Amino acid sequence: MTTRPEPLFSRPLVPLANEEDAEVTCGVAFPRIAATDGRAYVVHVIEKAGGAPDKAGVEQREELAEDVFDIARRAADAADIELETDLRFDTDVGDAILDAASEVDASAIVFTPRGGRSWWDIFSGDVRDRLIRKSDRPVVVLPGDDVELESGSETEPDGETDGEK
Amino acid sequence: MTDEELAKDLGPLAALTIGIGTMIGAGIFVLPGAAVLQAGPLAAAAFVLGGVIALLTAASASELGTAMPKSGGAYYYINHALGPLFGSVAGWGNWMGLAFASAFYMTGFGQYVVTFLAVPSLVIGGITISGVKLVALAGGSLFVFVNYVGAKETGRLQNAIVIILLGILAVFTVFGLLNADLAKLRPFVPPDKGVSPLLPVTGLIFVSYLGFVQITSVAEEIKNPGKNLPRAVLGSVIIVTAVYALVLVTVLAAVDNSVVAGNDTAVVDVARILIGPVGAAAMLFGGLLATASSANASILASSRINFAMGRDRIVSKELNEIHPRFGTPYRSIAITGGFILAFILLADVGTLANAGSVLHLIIYGLLNVSLVVMRIADPDDYQPDYRVPLYPFTPILGAITSFALIAFFADTIVLLAVGFVVFAMLWYAVYARGQATKQGILGKYVLQRSEEMPAAAVSATTSVQPDGGYRVMVPLANPASERDLVTLGGSVAKANNGTLVGVHIVQVPDQTALESARTEYDFAEADELLEQARLDADELDVDIETHTVLSHRSFEEVFDAAETYGADLVVMGWGPDSHGAPGRAESAIEEMTSTLPYDVLVLKDRGFDPSEVLVPTAGGPDSDLSASIALVLKEFYDANVTLLHVADDKRQGEAFLSEWAEERGLGDATLAVETGDVETAIESHARDKSLLVIGATERGLLSRLVRGTLVLDVVDDVDCSVLLAERTRKRSLRERLFG
Numbered sequence: 001m002t003t004r005p006e007p008l009f010s011r012p013l014v015p016l017a018n019e020e021d022a023e024v025t026c027g028v029a030f031p032r033i034a035a036t037d038g039r040a041y042v043v044h045v046i047e048k049a050g051g052a053p054d055k056a057g058v059e060q061r062e063e064l065a066e067d068v069f070d071i072a073r074r075a076a077d078a079a080d081i082e083l084e085t086d087l088r089f090d091t092d093v094g095d096a097i098l099d100a101a102s103e104v105d106a107s108a109i110v111f112t113p114r115g116g117r118s119w120w121d122i123f124s125g126d127v128r129d130r131l132i133r134k135s136d137r138p139v140v141v142l143p144g145d146d147v148e149l150e151s152g153s154e155t156e157p158d159g160e161t162d163g164e165k
Numbered sequence: 166m167t168d169e170e171l172a173k174d175l176g177p178l179a180a181l182t183i184g185i186g187t188m189i190g191a192g193i194f195v196l197p198g199a200a201v202l203q204a205g206p207l208a209a210a211a212f213v214l215g216g217v218i219a220l221l222t223a224a225s226a227s228e229l230g231t232a233m234p235k236s237g238g239a240y241y242y243i244n245h246a247l248g249p250l251f252g253s254v255a256g257w258g259n260w261m262g263l264a265f266a267s268a269f270y271m272t273g274f275g276q277y278v279v280t281f282l283a284v285p286s287l288v289i290g291g292i293t294i295s296g297v298k299l300v301a302l303a304g305g306s307l308f309v310f311v312n313y314v315g316a317k318e319t320g321r322l323q324n325a326i327v328i329i330l331l332g333i334l335a336v337f338t339v340f341g342l343l344n345a346d347l348a349k350l351r352p353f354v355p356p357d358k359g360v361s362p363l364l365p366v367t368g369l370i371f372v373s374y375l376g377f378v379q380i381t382s383v384a385e386e387i388k389n390p391g392k393n394l395p396r397a398v399l400g401s402v403i404i405v406t407a408v409y410a411l412v413l414v415t416v417l418a419a420v421d422n423s424v425v426a427g428n429d430t431a432v433v434d435v436a437r438i439l440i441g442p443v444g445a446a447a448m449l450f451g452g453l454l455a456t457a458s459s460a461n462a463s464i465l466a467s468s469r470i471n472f473a474m475g476r477d478r479i480v481s482k483e484l485n486e487i488h489p490r491f492g493t494p495y496r497s498i499a500i501t502g503g504f505i506l507a508f509i510l511l512a513d514v515g516t517l518a519n520a521g522s523v524l525h526l527i528i529y530g531l532l533n534v535s536l537v538v539m540r541i542a543d544p545d546d547y548q549p550d551y552r553v554p555l556y557p558f559t560p561i562l563g564a565i566t567s568f569a570l571i572a573f574f575a576d577t578i579v580l581l582a583v584g585f586v587v588f589a590m591l592w593y594a595v596y597a598r599g600q601a602t603k604q605g606i607l608g609k610y611v612l613q614r615s616e617e618m619p620a621a622a623v624s625a626t627t628s629v630q631p632d633g634g635y636r637v638m639v640p641l642a643n644p645a646s647e648r649d650l651v652t653l654g655g656s657v658a659k660a661n662n663g664t665l666v667g668v669h670i671v672q673v674p675d676q677t678a679l680e681s682a683r684t685e686y687d688f689a690e691a692d693e694l695l696e697q698a699r700l701d702a703d704e705l706d707v708d709i710e711t712h713t714v715l716s717h718r719s720f721e722e723v724f725d726a727a728e729t730y731g732a733d734l735v736v737m738g739w740g741p742d743s744h745g746a747p748g749r750a751e752s753a754i755e756e757m758t759s760t761l762p763y764d765v766l767v768l769k770d771r772g773f774d775p776s777e778v779l780v781p782t783a784g785g786p787d788s789d790l791s792a793s794i795a796l797v798l799k800e801f802y803d804a805n806v807t808l809l810h811v812a813d814d815k816r817q818g819e820a821f822l823s824e825w826a827e828e829r830g831l832g833d834a835t836l837a838v839e840t841g842d843v844e845t846a847i848e849s850h851a852r853d854k855s856l857l858v859i860g861a862t863e864r865g866l867l868s869r870l871v872r873g874t875l876v877l878d879v880v881d882d883v884d885c886s887v888l889l890a891e892r893t894r895k896r897s898l899r900e901r902l903f904g
Contacts, residue, residue: 018489047492048171051179052323053383053465055315055493057236058172060472064487089171 006107008138010038013106014072015045015097015131022068024144025112026075032142038107039082042072043100050091062087094130101137109135112144175386177393182327183462184377184401189330190266190459191273192373193409194452195514197416198428200370204362205355205422209413211366212373216406218570219374221563222529223402224553225536227395230381232539232549234390237473238381238466239528244477246535246542248605250629253593254586255528256474259378261585262524263463263470264501266375267305268508269517270463274456275300276429276514277449294510301509308457309502312464315493319461326458333451334408337432340439341415349418364573369515371522371570373409376459377402378528379466391550464501471497478600479593519574523582526567533564542610593629601631604664604708612710613699616692623712627730635663638732638763640670640723641694646738649773651698653766653888654736655705660797666730667698667711670722727763734764739889764790769880769887774855775802779885780834781809781847782825787860790890792829794858799831806834809850811843844882851883858888 009032016022026042033040044065048054054061069085076083084104090096101109109131132139175183200208229242240259244252275297278284284296294302311319354360377398380387387393416425416435424438425431433452436444472494475485488495508517537560539547553559571582593601611618611626637658639650651665658665669691695711702709712730716722727735775798782788798804808826812818818838826834839846851857859880880887 018487020489046172048174049321051174051176052321053175053179053183053462054386055312055465055491056487057383057469057472058385059236059476060469060485060494061487061492063476089174 007036007038008108008140009033009036009110010107011041011104012038012108012110012140013041013043013097013101013104014110015043015100015127016068016072017044018064019067019071021112022071022075025110025142026072028112028142028144029110030075030079030081034079034081039084040072040076041084041086041100041104041106042069043086043088043097044068045088045090045093045096047093048089048091058089092130094127094134097127097131098135101135106137108138108140110140110142112142170388173386173388173390175383175393176388177396179324180380180383180387180393180397181401181404182324183383184380184397185331185405186323186327186455186458187376187379187462187466188374188401188405188459189327189334189408189455190373190376191270191452191456191518192370193334193412194432194448194455195273195276195429196370196373196518197413197425198431199515200366201417201422201431202426203369204358204366205426206350206353206417207355207360207363208366208370209410209417210353211363211370212409212413213406214363214367215371215374216402216409218367218371218563218566219377219529220399220402220406221559222532222567223377223398225533225560225563226378226381227398227551228549228553229532229536229539230384230394230398231391231551232547234384234387234394235473236382236385236469237476238384238469239378239532240382240470241473242381243528243531243535244473244479244603244605246538246606247531248608248629249477249479249597249601249603249631250590250593251531252474252477252601252603252605253479253597254589255531256470256479257589257592258524258527258585259470260467260474260501261504262375262521262528263379263467264504265508265512265517265524266372266521267308267460267463267501267505268301268512269372269514269521270456270460271301271305271308271505271509272297272514272517274304274453274460277433277452277456278304280430280433281449298509302506304457305460305502305505305509308460308464309498309505311461312468312498313488313491313493313495313502315488315491323458323462326454330451330454330458331408333447334412337436337440337444337448338411338415340444341412341419341435344439345415345418347418349421350414364570368522368570368573369518371526372518374402374405375521375525376405376462378525378532379462382466382469395551460505464498464505467501468494468497471501477603479597516578519578520581523571523574523578524585526571527582527586530564530567533560533567536560537564538607538610542606544606598629598631604631604634609708609710612712615710615712616695630731635661635733636666636731637661637663637734637736638666638668638727638730639698639736640668640726640738641698642670643738644694644697646768646770647694647697648701649770650736650738650768651701652705652773653768654734655702655707655709656801657734657736657766657794657797659705659707660800663708663733665698665702665707665709666732667695667702667709668714668723668726668730669694669712670714670716670726672722673715673717732763734766736766736768739767739769765891766790766794767889767891769889771884771886772855773886775804777854778804778806778856778858779809779847779851779854780806780858781811781843781850782822782860783810783843784821784825785860786892787890789829789860790892791858791860791888792825792831794888794890795834796830798856799834804856806831807837807850807854808834809837809839809846811839811841811846813840815840848882851885854885856886856888857883858890860890860892 014025014029016025030040046061065087072083086100088096088100200211204211233242235241240256243255278300279296284300286296287294287299380397384390384394420435420438424434428434433445433448436448472485474480475482484497485494486496537557571579608626608630611622615623637654639654641647655665671691691713698711699709714722714726778795778798780791780795795806799806808822810818810822815838822836822838826832826836837850
């Protein structure tokens with residue numbers, strides 16, 4: 001735990017699950033990081049089955065990770081902040097995010113909720129609950145849908161071009 | 166642990182159980198009845214023969230797998246070695262082969278379920294769907310669903326399922342051996358038929374040996390693949406062959422052949438006789454586990470193959486989108502699932518097994534051929550940790566036996582196989598060839614040595630090369646300018662991940678027939694020139710293929726060659742001895758050059774030095790090409806780029822030029838705006854430059870160049886090298902660079 005008060009957005013860790021999540025989360029988080037003159041750490045976790053075949057190939061998901069990081073890099077350029085990316089492999093996405101956060105001593109873990117709780121959370125495990133319950137640093141949940149109000153004019157066209165790719 | 170170790174988390178046991186779990190499926194539970202009906206106790210030999218054929222291919226798959234532990238496995242190796250034409254056959258074959266096999270496993274699953282659960286038939290619109298098929302459809306849907314939402318627990322179950330399965334079969338075998346009566350195995354060969362049913366029955370049961378290749382499709386996830394991959398691939402085939410042989414001998418020696426022959430759930434009935442109801446229940450349970458794990462692993466493997474096919478653009482990349490929540494390649498799984506359900510509905514159990522086997526046999530044959538190609542071409546990055554024993558006999562025998570076994574299937578199945586190969590090749594020709602970018606090792610090998618290879622082989626290879634990649638053709642004539650042209654063309658090719666095509670045109674006097682010239686001419690000079698081009702291309706680390714063309718024409722032949730070799734850009738020299746004297750038919754040249762389907766760069770070479778580049782522009786498509794060339798020179802040679810615009814009004818000119826530069830990614834270039842005479846401005850700015858890149862301001866640059874009527878005197882008035890750029894009206898370099 002930090003003993004001196006540090007701005008939440010000075011160097012937060014931003015976990016990104018997929019391209020859409022990257023678009024939305026970077027869009028709402030990065031302007032706030034820029035406002036405190038901070039830098040962003042983004043992490044993407046490739047979930048491993050831990051000794052059994054994965055549900056999708058590693059090379060396939062490494063390509064996805066690169067696409068996700070590309071979105072983050074563009075958003076960081078637009079917000080004019082420093083960015084570091086971290087690709088992790090773990091059997092537990094929540095643990096990997098917590099590890100990444102403590103490694104860089106992040107000022108907070110920032111994410112946007114991905115839809116409501118759904119019945120299929122029993123299949124995928126609920127990363128969000130794990131982060132909130134187990135994190136030893138602040139967890140900031142940003143409303144994802146104010147992206148249009150905050151910086152919609154910048155992120156929306158980006159999203160369009162990326163979708164065509 | 167490093168990321169590498171975390172990404173590769175399949176241990177030796179997990180890898181082995183993927184192979185065993187996929188192979189021990191419906192084959193041993195469903196097919197002994199049909200096999201014994203046809204061949205009596207000889208059926209056991211058919212299972213062993215199938216194992217031997219599989220083992221030959223398993224050796225090749227192991228070597229290729231340790232050299233290239235990539236997602237997609239067999240498809241990847243074949244595409245890599247033999248190019249995308251055969252890659253298309255292998256990819257579609259493996260994909261559909263797995264769908265047929267999964268449909269077969271599920272139908273077997275259905276047959277097992279209906280033995281203890283009466284499932285009524287369903288009649289829809291006059292069509293009856295049997296209870297077996299209903300169960301198969303339900304089971305198939307379940308496993309497609311499980312893979313669609315990606316429950317990671319199913320993967321972990323695999324180890325447990327395989328161990329339970331082997332345990333059940335072991336107990337069964339022990340009981341059988343205790344009751345064995347070897348006399349029941351005689352006559353081993355059916356007296357009325359002899360050994361003739363052996364090969365047809367091997368074909369029938371071959372569906373029991375489809376799993377080992379699926380290990381290679383997850384090769385990238387295997388820990389220490391150099392050691393564990395061959396162990397898993399070869400080990401699973403050996404273990405499975407032994408299990409099949411033991412189970413079959415047990416079944417045949419312990420009970421009367423009549424119990425087994427023609428019985429779809431023979432092993433269950435034998436277990437009931439030998440062990441009692443508990444045995445029958447255990448075998449039933451084993452059959453359900455086996456068919457389920459086979460189908461599950463096959464659906465999983467097919468999505469890896471789809472990914473690798475999409476990466477090489479054999480199929481649309483759209484197919485491989487990952488689900489935002491489930492993290493699964495859901496489209497690929499859904500479509501594979503659709504095929505599986507359709508196959509269950511449309512075909513009977515025998516056809517499903519045969520179709521799955523035949524398609525896999527095609528892949529097995531191609532795998533062995535790929536191994537031979539890789540060994541002969543021996544590219545630098547081919548460093549397998551495991552090497553096939555007794556090369557070249559093992560892979561050659563593997564290829565022959567795999568292809569030959571296809572002949573022993575029923576005519577309709579053989580026809581299906583042939584039709585399928587034709588379909589996959591047409592698919593490549595019509596769809597994938599325009600998309601695919603990856604060239605096979607075989608194609609590279611042939612085209613790099615096109616002078617030594619038979620002409621037919623070269624032309625066949627050329628005609629099936631993928632043309633989705635960017636191709637830069639450099640006609641080479643003069644050794645003095647060869648290096649500069651290859652360097653320039655190679656840089657542009659490299660910037661586009663493309664291929665350089667070096668063409669040497671040998672002009673033959675009209676009196677000499679081309680055919681006799683081919684044998685009479687001394688090609689030493691041509692060989693030397695092309696060899697030098699290959700070395701220079703290697704230095705740039707860009708792919709090159711080379712061709713020697715005999716022609717009665719010289720300059721005009723450049724345009725024919727550009728068409729023949731599918732060039733997107735032609736980079737040619739221009740000088741007294743560049744390409745001989747132009748032919749007489751000037752009007753033909755004019756016609757030819759007015760609508761070129763590719764970009765053209767003409768280098769007036771006074772020493773190629775891209776350090777200080779001047780690009781005059783008045784806007785327009787040809788200076789777009791100049792801009793993209795300048796960008797390439799900047800990227801590869803740190804060129805200082807100066808943009809020059811001559812305008813009536815200086816301020817307007819500056820505004821235009823800075824916007825123009827920004828749009829073309831040249832925002833950091835030096836900008837110069839002049840008023841007055843265009844040519845004077847260019848000349849004065851070119852004085853301290855090393856290269857002038859100038860767009861043809863009017864159409865027909867080339868024809869005027871040839872006739873010596875070029876209006877731009879500037880080309881002769883400056884001291885530096887000049888690069889003239891004429892852009893095609895079709896697709897352009899710029900669109901490729903920025904699009």
